[in-house]
Amino acid sequence: MSRWKAATIHLFISLLVVGSVAAYIIYFWYPPALIQMAKADRLLMLIGGVDLVVGPLLTLIIYKAGKRQLKLDLAIIALIQVVFLSYGLYSIYASRPVFLVAVKDRFELVFANEITDKRLAKAKLEKFRSLGFTKPKLVGAPMPSDDKKREAIMFSAVGGQGDIQTMPEYYVDYSQMTNSLLSNAKKLEPQKNLSAKDAQVMRLAAEAYGKNPDEVRYLVLASSRKFAVMLVDGRTAEIVGPVNIDP
Numbered sequence: 001m002s003r004w005k006a007a008t009i010h011l012f013i014s015l016l017v018v019g020s021v022a023a024y025i026i027y028f029w030y031p032p033a034l035i036q037m038a039k040a041d042r043l044l045m046l047i048g049g050v051d052l053v054v055g056p057l058l059t060l061i062i063y064k065a066g067k068r069q070l071k072l073d074l075a076i077i078a079l080i081q082v083v084f085l086s087y088g089l090y091s092i093y094a095s096r097p098v099f100l101v102a103v104k105d106r107f108e109l110v111f112a113n114e115i116t117d118k119r120l121a122k123a124k125l126e127k128f129r130s131l132g133f134t135k136p137k138l139v140g141a142p143m144p145s146d147d148k149k150r151e152a153i154m155f156s157a158v159g160g161q162g163d164i165q166t167m168p169e170y171y172v173d174y175s176q177m178t179n180s181l182l183s184n185a186k187k188l189e190p191q192k193n194l195s196a197k198d199a200q201v202m203r204l205a206a207e208a209y210g211k212n213p214d215e216v217r218y219l220v221l222a223s224s225r226k227f228a229v230m231l232v233d234g235r236t237a238e239i240v241g242p243v244n245i246d247p
Contacts, residue, residue, distance in 0.1 A: 007060035011052065014081065018051045021089065028134045029096045033205075033242040037226040038097060038109070047088035055081045097136040100239075101165040102177040104143065105184035106220040107230045108165035109136065114224060115166050123168035138239065140177030141170045178237035185217030185232060198245050205243045206231055216240055220247050 022044060026032070030040045058077045064070065099110040112131050123129045128139060141164050144150055157163040164170055188203050190196040203213035209231065221230040221242055229247050231240035 001065055003060050003063040006063040007056045010059040010077075011056040014051050014055050018048055018085070021085070022048065025092060029092070029136075031242070033228065033244045034097070034109070036244055037221070037223060037228040037242075038111075039225045040092065043088060043092055047085060047092075050084040050088075051081050054084075098131045099165070099168075099171075100136045100138050101171070102138070102140045102174055102181055103165060104177075104180050106222055108141075108163075109221060109223040110165050111224070114162060115168065119162075119166065120168050123171055125171065128168045128171045138174045139171045140174045141165055141167070142172060142177065142180070144170065181219060181232065181237045182217070182234070185219050185234065185237070187234075188213050188216055188218060188231075193247060198247075201245060202229065202231065202243050206240060209241045211240055218243070218247075 025040075025044065026035070030038055030044075035041045035044070055077055058080075059074065062070075062073045062077070067073070093112075095111050095113050097109050098112045098115065101108040101110055115131070120129050120131070128137070143153070143164060153164050153167070156167075186194070188199055188206060190199045202216075202218055206213040206216040211231070211233070215234050216231050217234040218229045218231050221228040227246050229243050229245050231243060232238060233240060
């Protein structure tokens with residue numbers, strides 16, 4: 001076997017592995033509309049670059065039919081790829097989106113490294129006491145009426161310890177927030193803080209999601225990394241999908 005053929009086979013295997021991993025990550029954690037917002041694009045490119053370029057390139061350099069230590073050399077290259085891939089996957093896993101939190105007038109995308117185990121344990125509902133492995137859990141987080149609790153939340157946010165969206169003790173079913181969201185949702189048309197271009201992008205996105213743009217509304221989708229918008233059904237507040245626009 002020639003070194004070019006060996007490198008090509010190595011590249012094919014790497015594509016299969018990296019492609020499978022990337023497909024899972026994009027389907028569950030970072031759909032295209034959220035990749036830039038969550039700043040996951042660079043990490044995905046790094047993982048792909050290392051495993052798709054470095055591995056096959058090293059195989060091309062060291063491969064020689066009949067070489068005494070060829071198997072050991074290939075094993076070392078494979079180990080290097082596994083180490084880099086494992087590190088990249090751990091980094092993505094540790095900062096994956098775990099909750100999509102509806103607050104009064106917007107959505108907040110919360111990442112795994114923003115919620116402590118101590119806060120998770122305080123969740124009133126069992127289903128909110130753990131971080132998922134697939135798509136972020138859709139929840140609501142109404143501001144409490146108690147002044148002391150509101151004050152504690154404010155001081156936590158100001159002190160950099162997280163706002164209400166990172167406090168599972170206040171999580172409720174999403175259905176309890178729909179009326180508040182709909183009262184703050186806006187039409188997909190040019191207005192004071194929305195250009196005609198961005199409005200058109202959202203209308204096209206609504207159509208791509210299989211919805212009539214005139215029946216869809218939008219709300220800000222915020223996170224600690226960047227902003228986007230979330231489209232919702234104008235009557236039920238059912239999630240339509242995110243759009244990569246900074247409102």
